[in-house]
Amino acid sequence: MRVVFLGPPGAGKGTQAKQEAERLRVLYIATGDELRKAISAGTPLGQKVRRYTTSGQLVPDGVIIDLVRELLTQPQGRDGVIFDGFPRTLPQAEALDALLRERGEALDAVLYFDVPAETVVERLSGRRVCRACGATYHIQYIPPKVAGKCDRCGGELYQRDDDRAETVRERLRVYAAQAAGLLDYYRAQDLLVPIQGGRSIEEVRGEVQAAMARLPAGRGDRGTVARQRLP
Numbered sequence: 001m002r003v004v005f006l007g008p009p010g011a012g013k014g015t016q017a018k019q020e021a022e023r024l025r026v027l028y029i030a031t032g033d034e035l036r037k038a039i040s041a042g043t044p045l046g047q048k049v050r051r052y053t054t055s056g057q058l059v060p061d062g063v064i065i066d067l068v069r070e071l072l073t074q075p076q077g078r079d080g081v082i083f084d085g086f087p088r089t090l091p092q093a094e095a096l097d098a099l100l101r102e103r104g105e106a107l108d109a110v111l112y113f114d115v116p117a118e119t120v121v122e123r124l125s126g127r128r129v130c131r132a133c134g135a136t137y138h139i140q141y142i143p144p145k146v147a148g149k150c151d152r153c154g155g156e157l158y159q160r161d162d163d164r165a166e167t168v169r170e171r172l173r174v175y176a177a178q179a180a181g182l183l184d185y186y187r188a189q190d191l192l193v194p195i196q197g198g199r200s201i202e203e204v205r206g207e208v209q210a211a212m213a214r215l216p217a218g219r220g221d222r223g224t225v226a227r228q229r230l231p
């Protein structure tokens, strides 16, 4: 089972992708999380990418593709992979196809989270992330039990630099510039499964789980995905 969770920043795809990867016990690859880890650890990769992430720009494709190639070598990847925040450009999408092909694998579906722009801004501005384990919260919709502390590990919650209003606008602009090409690419392969991402977390989770259960292969094997064409 190889599935891409695609959508604008703040679409809720990270929340859903993490839950699905845990539930299905497959590898979870979130390039944004890996870059933040590298930045906070001060690794050469972190130093290289910091200026892009803090300004809401995309990290160069070559850097991201090398990162994903390495992440895919983890043993858990044999059972399946959920990609979150990758691919973000057409060259990344083509590189992912090539990487999977080398492994004798292919994408099964691309879940496309469609969310109104105003919802995205509201979600991002209220988002808080655990410094220790990366769990995400929202000050209004998913508040932690104790303010400022992670329910799972007690770690400190913080607001990502790039979740501030000015950078959010830039990230949305960058997303929009790339999204049409990616959607065309996956639509042409009949891989797109639209998800109405603007609803509550529970409602979206129900739709995501139903889509995953209809995948043609893997743990959710129950036939073929009823892929809807986007308008």
Ligand code: AMP
Residues within 6 Å of the ligand: 009, 031, 032, 033, 035, 052, 053, 054, 056, 057, 058, 059, 060, 064, 084, 085, 086, 087, 088, 089, 092, 162, 171
């Ligand atoms: P995210 O956590 O997915 O919102 O990513 C945070 C930031 O990391 C983005 O704004 C980009 O600067 C960078 N980034 C993450 N994934 C990618 C990717 N696939 N391609 C280019 N840049 C990325």
